[in-house]
Amino acid sequence: MKSTKLILKILINVFALLFMLVTVVAQIANAYQATLNAFFNTSNYDRVEIGENELIDSEYFKSSFVNAEGNYDDEALYDYDLRVAQQITNEGSVLLWNEQKALPLAEGASVSLFGNTSVNMVYTGSGSGSINISRAVNMRSALKQYNFNVNETLWSFYDSGAGSKKAGYGITQAGGGDMSGYVMNVKEVPRNVIESNTGVVNSFAQYGDAAIFVLGRSGGEGKDILSTNNPDTLDGNYLQFSQEEIDVLDYLVSLKKAGTFKKIVLLINSSNPLQMDKICAYQGDIDACMWIGQPGAGGTPGIAKLLCGKANPSGRLVDTYCYDNLSSPxxxxxxxxxxxxxxxxxxxxxxxxxxxxxxxxxxxxxxxxxxxxxxxxxxxxxxxxxxxxxxxxxxxxxxxxxxxxxxxxxxxxxxxxxxxxxxxxxxxxxxxxxxxxxxxxxxxxxxxxxxxxxxxxxxxxxxxxxxxxxxxxxxxxxxxxxxxxxxxxxxxxxxxxxxxxxxxxxxxxxxxxxxxxxxxxxxxxxxxxxxxxxxxxxxxxxxxxxxxxxxxxxxxxxxxxxxxxxxxxxxxxxxxxxxxxxxxxGGQKVTYLSRNDWTGTFPKSYFILNLTDDMVARLAYKRNLPEAKADADKYYETHDAIKYDQRNGMSLIMLKDYPYDHPDWDKLLDNMTWEEQALICARAYHATEGATSINMPDTKIENGPLGVSVTFSTLNARGAMGWPCACTRGATFNAPLNELMGKLFGDDLLHSNVNGCLGYGLNMHRTPYGARNFEYYSEDSFLSGETCKWETIGAQSKGAIIQVKHFVANDFDTIRNGTSTFMNEQTMREIYLSPFETVFCEGGALSTMVSTARIGNEWAGGSYNLCTKVLRGEWGFKGYVSSDYTALTRYDNNSYVGIQAGCDTYDAPQFNGENQYGEFRNNRDFQYYLRTSTKRICWAVLNSNAMNGYTSNTKTIFVRTWWENTLLGVQISSGLITLGLAGALVFIAVKIKKTQKEDKK
Amino acid sequence: MQTILRKFKDFLDKKALGFYFSAAGAALAFVLFIAYLIGYAGSEYFFWGVPVLIALSFLTFAGLAAFDKTAVYAPVALSVIAFGALCCYLANIHVYLALAFTDGVSLEAIMGLSPAFFITVIFSLVITILGNIGIYMKQNKTVKTETSEKVEAEGVKNEVD
Missing domain, CATH: 2.60.40.10 (Immunoglobulins)
Known part of the structure; x- marks a missing residue:
């Protein structure tokens, strides 16, 4: 009896604590519903057909890769992706020098690959622009595809031997993570480690047609590249050689002089322009040098094709390569x-x-x-x-x-x-x-x-x-x-x-x-x-x-x-x-660089400004915008009070192919509830919310600019192509190829059941040290705008929602959140806004993500002038604006100022309609802002592949996901079990007492 | 004064090891109560429910432990209420964590979390564990009185008979 009692006590303890814990977890899970849906690839919306299928083809956007049974053929798509990725690196790699026609190498040449990066290539950068590289083609395989004989002894040395990652060598690559917590090491294998390995040294003679040194540099979200203070590179400059790299190159030069190697080829595997002073000093000793950018998961064979001469380099630099990177103003x-x-x-x-x-x-x-x-x-x-x-x-x-x-x-x-x-x-x-x-x-x-x-x-x-x-x-x-x-x-x-x-x-x-x-x-x-x-x-x-x-x-x-x-x-x-x-x-002035007086106006030190009280007031995120109120007043001059929940039978699909200003849009919006509109405009965490009242599906809008990398990489089961970096794509200077890539990108999205992309990246290579230069195309606005435009046209022809980012002045990453950026209007418009203008106005992008930085002292998403006057007013943009990833308090309830300014929704997993907008529920002006933003989001969804399968007989319904049901089940059962066990314990206790009493008697 | 001390000594003399585990938990709860008030004073992440529950945990423990008949429930109350405080804390602090890990989970971000966060979570867990240990151990020593010895002896005798 006593042991039963003990067991019951333990079980009650366990289940009671479980019940309490699950109750709290369920509450938190509800707050992070969007995050968990992204993680588990689930949705709170489903569709049902309520009548006979209409005799129309409701697959509005089709994949080009369908098998005989009519199903998506993922492998066929991936195979074609591979071919195009190779074409991109083939046309986007840039031959910098080629002494005595050192390249191409002879057919069947025997080559030795040097540098830890040769086996651990920088296929991509890190952060939200990272890609799935599980199927990446490495350099050895790529060379073998083109009949090169690769020095396997040396490969093994770098891959698993004394020169490997395991042995502590290589450059830091954060993968999918944020770079801010990383020291960006450059640990090249020292010359003496190579020389001390006799087997490796002896292998050179047999593979002496060329020594190919792969020089890699990485980069990624969260932290700009250091121009000083890097622990491993000369002068602390990450884009400069490390001493170990110089030593190995000197070693190769000595081996070439000794006749061991006939040629030395340098491949620069970086999206950030390396400082060229020391690299160029090797010109002559190094016979050929080629910039290969970051080839993505499938691009390396394109490089091998160039090395063997089966293709001819035609890429052009997207950035200026300098002897001293710090010379840039x-x-x-x-x-x-x-x-x-x-x-x-x-x-x-x-x-x-x-x-x-x-x-x-x-x-x-x-x-x-x-x-x-x-x-x-x-x-x-x-x-x-x-x-x-x-x-x-x-x-x-x-x-x-x-x-x-x-x-x-x-x-x-x-x-x-x-x-x-x-x-x-x-x-x-x-x-x-x-x-x-x-x-x-x-x-x-x-x-x-x-x-x-x-x-x-x-x-x-x-x-x-x-x-x-x-x-x-x-x-x-x-x-x-x-x-x-x-x-x-x-x-x-x-x-x-x-x-x-x-x-x-x-x-x-x-x-x-x-x-x-x-x-x-x-x-x-x-x-x-x-x-x-x-x-x-x-x-x-x-x-x-x-x-x-x-x-x-x-x-x-x-x-x-x-x-x-x-x-x-x-x-x-x-x-x-x-x-x-x-x-x-308050009268503070800066001198902008002018060609009227180069020497006198060249910036000499960082412009440190002082805050004034007025500036501090503008820093506040929660403000009333009089211009937005004027828009609302104008609306109400010709419209009645906004209606909700009218149940007039309108569905979103009924407006397909209708113009943006068709009066039926009003009827559609009348159908929606306040709660639906508020949720849609509060939360767009890698998604947009659905609406049952108008039968609008939810969407998945995923990272990123270099390929579909579903938020949590474990779900990237289909292994969509990780494309070469934006710089390499820009370096092709080939608009039809850019458009083709865009189309395949769109097919990747279709096959991954994803409706849009948090990309492409359209900020500028303002300096060589930008953390995310790999996501952005170029230092040139025109090339950036054109390349992105063609890729957008391609992807959106497949129904993708392209969310071009980061609008605008997010040309740096270190402390990007909230930094006040200042520039004159000519610079803003001609350099930083113009590529966005091209992509919105000529490319028709359906969405944009605003910068987390400020324009002047205003958060970009809270800038009425940026998001409404220029974007909608001057450019006629009809899509929706989303914030960048936003934690609950980052912008101090920014959604209020944002929705006035024209930032329509928030990449914020914890936002919901009530916590963001509840206090404005009956505010007439706010209702107008909400309705306007809702319409923009509906417009983008209507023009996307999320509507595939929708007819006027299709209904959107709200469902509970399996993980929500599981949590509820655990909560209820643990509560009931606790109660049951407690009852049993009481019963036993009473019984024991009774027995004791009887014993006493 | 001496009487009070003697009574307290007598009280402690009656207590078994389980009580000391639980009492350590209660003392820790008191420390946590003070630490929480200092750590989160004036903070947007201050939630009144947390210190109230922490205070309730050690006060209830003290109240129940004071009497022999209710002493057995003291560690239960301590453990459950302290765990409730932790749950209440987690239910509200997730916003802070979301903000702290905005740019991804990294060692730097973890190290950047406030000491108050670590103290609250770790102390609450330790209190729950100590209370739990107390649940399965005796709170009071078994006092063998003369009468009972006699009864037992008679019982033995009877059995022999």
Whole structure:
């Protein structure tokens, strides 16, 4: 009896504690419903058919990979993905030098792969842009595919032997994780470790056709790359060699001199431009050098194909490669720092402390290096002791080939729309077939008006490009036609007319091989026109034959002052982000870099500003926006009070193919309940919520920009393609290839049952040290916008919701949350907004993710001017805006200010309608904001593959997931068991007492 | 004063090892109560239910342990109420954790958590465990009185008979 009692006591204890624990877990799980749904791949919505299937094909977006039974053929898709991924690395890898035609290597060459990275390649970066690399093709397999003989002894040495990861070597790669907690080590295997391994050394002779050294650098979300203080690299500069890498290269050079290796080939496996001073010092000793970016899970065979000559390199650099990366003016104001007087405002939390002034203005990348170069040659702008040849190793757009090409028949013709049709014939003059890129650059006049009003003009801006097909050797040619938009001739005048203007003067259009070549062409033309050009100061030659001068006699201040998309007048919207125009900064001024005085305006130290009370007030996330209220008032002038739950029979699918402003949208929205609208606009954690009242399904919108990597990688069972990094895709300069990749990306989403993507990444390579440069395309706005546009068009043709990110000024990662970014409006519009404009207005992207940073002192998502006036007003964007990942209190109830400003929903697992909007339930203005945002989300869902299978007979129903049922079951059963056991215990206790009493008697 | 001390000594003399385990838990609960109030004073993460339950755990323990008849329930109350306090704490602190791990779970982020968090969680668990140990151990020593010895002796005799 006593032992039974003891057992009962133990069980009661266990089940009572279990009951309490599960009760709490259920409560927390409910708060994180969206997270758990993402984790378990579950949904709270299901669909049922309530009638006969209508005789329409409701598969609105179809996969191109379906088997004979009509099911998705995942393997066929993956196989084709692989081919295209290889084509991308094939066309996106850039040959930097090739001494004595060292490449391609001979068929069947025997090669030795050096460097720990050769076996642990940097296939991708880390964080939300990471991809599934479980099926990645390694370098050895890739080389073998192309009949190379690979030194297996050396491979094993790096893979599992004394030079392996296990032995402590390799560079830090965080995988799917955030980089902020990592030290980015570069632990190359030292030369003496290689030399002490006799078996390895003895193997070299047999595989001596080439020593291929793979130099890797990583990067990822959460922490920008260090330009100083890295523990392993020279000068603490992560993008510089480590001493061990230099030692190994010296060793290879000595082995080459000794005749062990015939050639040395260097492959640069990095998305961030490495500092080239020490690398270039090896030119000659290293016979060939190729930048291969990050090849993704399937791209390495494309590199092997180039090495063996079965393909010819045609990639072009997306960034300027410098001898000294720190020479970029943007580096001075890159790593965010605290406000000068932050200690005077102790009430501000840590997340609100940093600031960053984009003091370099428009001069990032080649726009700085090439413009200052031109001013040196033209002896203007106080260019100082700037020597281009000591600054730039490889210019933007540069890339070699195994062949040679010539341009001819260059012509420019204005068409009836006012755009310019550029034609140029490209001829292959070499003995190897290959592709070639024609790049069109524009130089706008830099006028006295510009100098007076602070307008900056780069000496060359990419405004068009096209790639040939494979041109036959020895004379194969193709004539390319490239349209240059007249809008590319405009400039933003933030101080004078406060709008876009096209100034009077000479505009130079040229076709070139790279940005530097373009400036040289223009200089040659200027010389012909009588402008004094110091040819001695020129680096390289130009050819005036490839330049067309277009002269405008008058300055046009009206044509471009009206939005071409919405006809809305364009004027300054970001004065609050320009220190020199923001009245709240209390008279503080900064000097932006100007080509009018390079030496005098070059940023010398970090711009530390002081906060004022007005600025602190603007830092607050919870504010009322009068402009938004005015919109609400305007709405109610023509509309009655907003209705809910009207049950009028409207379903979302009924509006398919209806325009955005069709009156039936109002009927649809009337059907929804307040709770549905509030939930949809509160929570979009890797998803959007469904709505049963209008039969709208929920969606899954997953990471990321480089391939479908479902939030929790364990669920990525289908193994969708991990695509090469954005830089490599941009480096192809091949729009049709970008579009094809986009389509396959869309098929990947369809096959993974995912409806959209938290990408592509469209921030800029403002410096070489950006944490997520691998997610972003380039230092050039035009190339970024165009590449992303074609990928978006491709993916959305498959019904994907492309959520372009991070809108805007998220060009850094260290303390990105809440950093106040400042820049003048010309910089904002021409450099940072313009790629987004291209993708929204020409690519039709259905969604965007706002930055966690601030524009001026306003959170990007709380900026009415950004999210409504520019995005919707000027650009006519119809999709929805989501926040970046948001924990509950990060923005101090930001959803209130956000929904007013035009940030429609939140990537926030814990948000729900009640906790975000409950207090505004009966607020008339708020109801308007909620309805407007709901419509935008519905619009995106309606135009996505989430509607596949939906007809007017399809109903959306709410269901409980298995994990919710499980928790409820455990909760109820543990409670009942506890009660039952307690009852049993009482029963036994009573019985014992009774027995004792009877015994006593 | 001496009387009180003597009574307290007598009280302790009656107590078995189980009581001391539970009492250690109750003492820890008192420390946690003070630590919580200091650690979360003025914080947005202060939840009144937590200190109330912690205080209730050691006060109830003291009240029940004071009497022989109810002493057996003292560790039960301590354990259950302390665990309830932990549950209440977790039910509210998840927001703080979500914020702390916004950029992913890393050693740096874990090390960055406030000491008050670690103290509350660890102390609550230890109190629950100590209380639990007490549940299965005797709280009071068995006092063998003369009468009972006689009865037992007679009983033995009877059995022999």
């Amino acid at each position: 943007a580096m001075v104001n890159f790593y965010s720092q605290k406000w000068g007087n932050i200690s005077s405002y102790p009430q501000l939390g840590g997340a609100q402390q940093p600031l960053m002034v984009y003091g370099e203005g428009i001069y990032i990348g080649y726009k700085y290096y090439e413009t200052r170069y031109e001013d040196v040659v033209l002896n203007q702008g106080n260019a100082g002791a700037y020597k281009y040849e000591e600054e730039v190793a490889y210019p933007f757009g540069y890339g070699m080939s195994y062949s040679s090409y010539e341009f001819s028949n260059f012509g420019v013709k204005e068409n009836k729309e006012g755009n310019f049709e550029v034609t140029v014939t490209v001829t292959n003059t070499g003995d190897v077939p290959g592709r070639h890129v024609a790049q069109i650059y524009l130089q706008k006049p830099y006028t006295e008006y510009d100098k007076k009003n602070g307008i900056e003009k780069a000496s060359a801006e990419l405004v068009g490009y096209a790639k040939t097909g494979i041109l036959a050797a020895n004379g194969g040619s193709q004539t390319l036609k490239i349209t240059v938009d007249r809008n590319d001739f405009k400039s933003y005048d933030s101080n004078g007319y406060k709008t876009y203007i096209r100034e009077a003067g000479d505009y130079y259009l040229t076709v070139a091989d790279d940005a530097h070549n373009a400036v040289n062409n223009i200089l040659d033309k200027k010389s012909e026109k009588g402008i004094t050009v110091n040819r001695e100061a020129m680096v390289g030659e130009g050819d005036k034959e490839f330049v067309e001068v277009i002269n405008y006699g008058d300055t046009d201040t009206s044509t471009y002052a009206i939005s071409q998309y919405t006809k809305v007048p364009i004027t300054n919207q970001f004065d609050f982000a320009d220190v020199n125009r923001n009245e709240e900064v």
